[in-house]
Amino acid sequence: MSTSPNMHEVSTxxxxxxxxxxxxxxLNEIFPPVNPTPxxxxxxxxxxxxxxxxxxxxxxxxxx
Numbered sequence: 932m933s934t935s936p937n938m939h940e941v942s943t944x945x946x947x948x949x950x951x952x953x954x955x956x957x958l959n960e961i962f963p964p965v966n967p968t969p970x971x972x973x974x975x976x977x978x979x980x981x982x983x984x985x986x987x988x989x990x991x992x993x994x995x
Contacts, residue, residue, distance in 0.1 A: 955993060958986045 962982045967975075 951989075951993060955986070955989050958989065962986050 962979075962985075964983055965979050967979075
């Protein structure tokens, strides 16, 4: 039984989608949203904000 190219593409997208979803969940756990404190340096605040912005961009991209 042969599969049409369209069926193969859908199956491939579903597999990659599940892997990407798992990766984003893991990144969300590793780089959670943090609330800066007055004792944090601007460098630390910006560093964590940059990490988080990548996770949020990926999450939004997956939900589009």
